[in-house]
Amino acid sequence: MAKRALQIAAVGAHNLLMVGPPGSGKSMLASRLAGILPPMLAKESLEATMIHSMAGHLDKGGLIVSRPFRDPHHSSSVAALVGGGAKAKPGEVSLAHGGVLFLDELAEWPSHQLDSLRQTIETGRSVVSRANHHVTYPARFQLIAAMNPCRCGYLGDPSRACSKAPRCGRDYMTKISGPLLDRFDMMIEVEEIPISVLNYPSASENTVTVAERVKAARQRSFNRPLQAEGMVNVQLDGAMLDEVMGMTVSDKDFLQTSAETLRLTARGFHRVMRVARCIADLDKNDTVERQHIAEAMQYRWLPLLS
Amino acid sequence: MQASLHTLAFRGLETVPVHVQVHLSNGLPNIAIVGLADKSVVESKERVRAALSSLGLSLPPKRIAVNLAPADLSKEGSHYDLPIALGLLIAMGAIPSDSVDNMIVMGELSLDGGITGVNGILAAALSAAADGKGMICPDINGAEAAWSGDIKIIAAPSLIALINHLREDQVLPDPKG
Numbered sequence: 221m222a223k224r225a226l227q228i229a230a231v232g233a234h235n236l237l238m239v240g241p242p243g244s245g246k247s248m249l250a251s252r253l254a255g256i257l258p259p260m261l262a263k264e265s266l267e268a269t270m271i272h273s274m275a276g277h278l279d280k281g282g283l284i285v286s287r288p289f290r291d292p293h294h295s296s297s298v299a300a301l302v303g304g305g306a307k308a309k310p311g312e313v314s315l316a317h318g319g320v321l322f323l324d325e326l327a328e329w330p331s332h333q334l335d336s337l338r339q340t341i342e343t344g345r346s347v348v349s350r351a352n353h354h355v356t357y358p359a360r361f362q363l364i365a366a367m368n369p370c371r372c373g374y375l376g377d378p379s380r381a382c383s384k385a386p387r388c389g390r391d392y393m394t395k396i397s398g399p400l401l402d403r404f405d406m407m408i409e410v411e412e413i414p415i416s417v418l419n420y421p422s423a424s425e426n427t428v429t430v431a432e433r434v435k436a437a438r439q440r441s442f443n444r445p446l447q448a449e450g451m452v453n454v455q456l457d458g459a460m461l462d463e464v465m466g467m468t469v470s471d472k473d474f475l476q477t478s479a480e481t482l483r484l485t486a487r488g489f490h491r492v493m494r495v496a497r498c499i500a501d502l503d504k505n506d507t508v509e510r511q512h513i514a515e516a517m518q519y520r521w522l523p524l525l526s
Numbered sequence: 527m528q529a530s531l532h533t534l535a536f537r538g539l540e541t542v543p544v545h546v547q548v549h550l551s552n553g554l555p556n557i558a559i560v561g562l563a564d565k566s567v568v569e570s571k572e573r574v575r576a577a578l579s580s581l582g583l584s585l586p587p588k589r590i591a592v593n594l595a596p597a598d599l600s601k602e603g604s605h606y607d608l609p610i611a612l613g614l615l616i617a618m619g620a621i622p623s624d625s626v627d628n629m630i631v632m633g634e635l636s637l638d639g640g641i642t643g644v645n646g647i648l649a650a651a652l653s654a655a656a657d658g659k660g661m662i663c664p665d666i667n668g669a670e671a672a673w674s675g676d677i678k679i680i681a682a683p684s685l686i687a688l689i690n691h692l693r694e695d696q697v698l699p700d701p702k703g
Contacts, residue, residue: 266648266673270539273670274646283673307602308538348538352600355538 222249225408225519227430230256231437232453232498235341235363235403237326240410242373246366249410250322253364254289255427257320258435261450264318267358271317274357275310288319290361294329302336304348308355313340316361326367327395334400337363341403362454363403366410369393405454405491406519437501453498458486461493466507475513482517492516529616529623532630532659533609534650535601541653545595546606546631548613553589559610561594563601570604574611576637577685586618605644608633608662611685625692629680630654631662639685643667648674662688668701 222238226249229236238246260268268284278284292301292312303311313321323329340346344360369375370389372382382388401407441447446460456464467475479489493508496516500508528549534541557571578585592610594601609631615621632650634642647667651674654661660678661671668681681701682688690696 266652269670269673270646270649270652273648274536274539276645278648278670282669310538353537356540357538 222408222410223424223430225406226253227256227434227502228495228498228519229253229362229364229406230258230434231441231501232405232494233362234405234454234495234498236365237401237404237407238364238366238410239369239407240366241412242368244410244412246410247322247324250291250320250324250364250366251289252427254287254320256431256434257287258431258438260285260287260318263450268318271310271314271357275315277315284318288316289322290316290319291322291324294323294325294333296333298333298336301333302340302348303346303355303357303359308348308350310357311346311359313337313346313359313361314357317358319361321361321363323363323365326365327392331395331397334397338400338403365404367396402485402487405495408519433502437498437504440501440504441497453494453501456494456497458490461490461497464497465493467509468507471508471510471513474510478513478517482520484520488520492520495519527617527619529613531609531613531616531626532628533606533632534630534653535599536603536646536649539649541650542599543657544599544601545593546609546613547593547595548610548617549591549593550586550588550617551591555585555587555589557585557590557592559592559594561597561601562599563594563606566604567594567601567606570607570610570635573607573635573637574614577607577611577635577639578614580637580639581686581689583615583618583620585614590614590617603644604634605632605646607635608641608664611635612662612688615689621689621692626662628658629660629662629678630657633662633664633682635685641665641682641684641688647671651677651679665701672702 225236230253238249240246265284268288269278272278272284290312299305299311301312303309303314340359341363346357346359348355370392375389441453442450444464446464484492496508496512499512499515528547531546533544533546535544559568559571575585612626612631616623630650632644634644636642641664643664643666647663647670651661651671655675655677662680663671665681665683668679671679679701680691680698682691682698687698691698
């Protein structure tokens with residue numbers, strides 16, 4: 221289920237939060253995401269190269285052609301993450317422009333760091349203030365984060381139940397502020413990998429096949445006239461969403477009732493629509509249908525978080 | 527004698543045009559760099575002096591003023607070495623003044639006269655292209671500058687190679703080739 225979620229996130233450049241016990245493969249999944257992302261457009265390539273050049277990270281003038289994957293450690297300074305410092309250099313958020321910013325151990329990040337991220341995620345820009353002027357770097361990235369559900373990491377696992385649950389889990393989760401959680405379009409539970417799967421692995425799709433599928437799905441989204449300039453699904457705003465969904469009245473009613481049942485906010489509502497649009501694209505459908513909405517809803521709510 | 531060249535200052539990924547003006551006058555030999563230059567730019571003085579000296583060129587026994595205009599914009603970075611050095615060479619009559627017309631000059635000098643790479647050349651080259659200008663930059667950044675499109679690029683590994691190219695004594699290879 222996690223692999224499916226990653227593909228959907230890759231198609232539309234959605235922000236994804238993975239919650240699961242230690243050793244469930246969250247970090248590995250995140251690094252695999254880099255391998256299935258669609259290729260960069262020329263404009264994205266140029267922008268990313270400019271930023272890396274400004275940061276002094278470009279070696280021998282090579283144009284950046286594969287999407288950047290940045291995974292800073294949670295002990296990074298604010299300046300390293302968002303940009304700034306003595307010479308107003310671009311931070312990790314800008315170095316991830318056009319690619320992925322992976323925050324592992326989300327609960328271990330200092331809250332002021334996560335707060336400084338919120339603005340950047342919403343605007344796609346990082347503003348660094350200097351003494352007498354502001355410097356702005358582009359920072360439009362896909363945010364992937366991973367965390368354990370509680371301090372020991374095994375909340376929800378009956379065989380490892382600890383006496384401090386569920387209170388301990390709730391306390392751990394409250395480290396992440398509501399507004400930040402709201403920035404994630406998709407949230408999934410990653411389950412522990414049973415030893416039997418490790419010992420007797422089943423055949424799984426190889427990266428190339430998956431990458432091709434993701435690329436084809438993203439191309440489908442670019443085939444829509446509204447998104448012809450390279451607008452990914454995550455950038456669709458309310459007015460545009462209606463047009464690109466192409467839903468029947470009965471499917472729209474289904475969407476309405478489900479959204480009301482889950483008590484989605486307006487932002488949550490639009491996010492579900494965007495994810496459903498990606499699922500339909502992966503399914504090679506031009507219109508979004510009930511089953512796509514239903515699947516998208518799954519990724520919106522985590523039982524562990526309530 | 528005086529000289530004026532174009533270069534750029536960076537504001538994030540945006541660029542601001544900067545004019546490097548070099549003026550020689552009578553007085554105690556000295557180089558003064560003005561125009562809100564920060565420490566790394568003021569240090570240019572030593573690198574330029576050493577680089578020219580390793581070429582066998584001595585500075586004229588004059589009072590040299592280098593102004594980085596606009597004077598109220600703070601200047602940072604090490605890429606002002608090359609435009610300052612070229613400005614001096616033009617003021618000394620060692621290279622023709624029109625050889626750097628319409629070119630953005632950026633590069634850091636090493637003490638032995640080599641031109642070392644600087645950050646942000648792609649952003650600078652895109653800006654130059656938008657302005658209809660060419661680029662004079664370090665050889666190591668030549669390929670990067672070429673990504674900006676079809677602009678004239680002179681990418682030199684050393685000051686002597688650059689001087690010879692500008693005097694049309696020995697042409698440098700095109701980085702796009």
